[in-house]
Amino acid sequence: MSLWRRAPRLASAYQSKSRTTKIKSVSYKKGSINAMAETPQQYIQRMLGNVGNQQPLKTQAATPRKLERLLKGVPRSKLRKRPAPGKWSIAEIVAHIADTELVGGYRMRAILGAPGTPIQGFDQDVWVTALHYDKRDPRKSFEQFCTLRAANLALLKTLTPEQWEHYGMHSERGKESVAHIARMFAGHDINHLAQIERILAAKKK
DSSP states (O other), X not given: OOHHHHTTHHHHTTTTGGGGOXXXXXXXXXXXXXXXXXXXXXXXXXXXXXXXXXXXXXXHHHHHHHHHHHHTTOOHHHHHSOSSTTSOOHHHHHHXXXXXXXHHHHHHHHHXXXXXXXXXXXXXXXXXXXXXXXXSOHHHHHHHHHHHHHHHHHHHTXXXXXXXXXXXXXXXXXXXXXXXXXXXXXXXXXXXXXXXXHHHHHHHO
């Protein structure tokens, strides 16, 4: 069984359970290199628009398998090729998703351990270069993402209603609750899955 098929099982076990979890608030993350510059509030609204009425944990749980389907059978050379100057390759997008899952998991744990804690923002475009996303194996990035996503979903399904409302103070965006972060990640998933779909569709033309 290929890595593409193994790793999503780490998260899929939580998909059915997530259907009954109630989430409040909103989500937000700094804009992408692959999108025009936008204000924090514009980004928030775009991510909320992505999620709509979908249940955030259900959306998150479905992402590994959706990502698997997109990546399966695509040569590594194509995954690494940027669609245009200044635009991320699919491999870089997957590395970004994996590292963002790591950051989000830490932020939620920091908030749960010390409500009101400061949350340091990061420049995702700097990370692409400084962390050498272009050199990362996309399959390993995918595996990292699936492992972290499963761990974060396992944590979220144990929270009390009060813990969902615990928050940290983001250095750029202000107050962000755990529920806010969870909803943001669902919108972030949808955003980048669509981005990968567009790149793959353009390669077929």
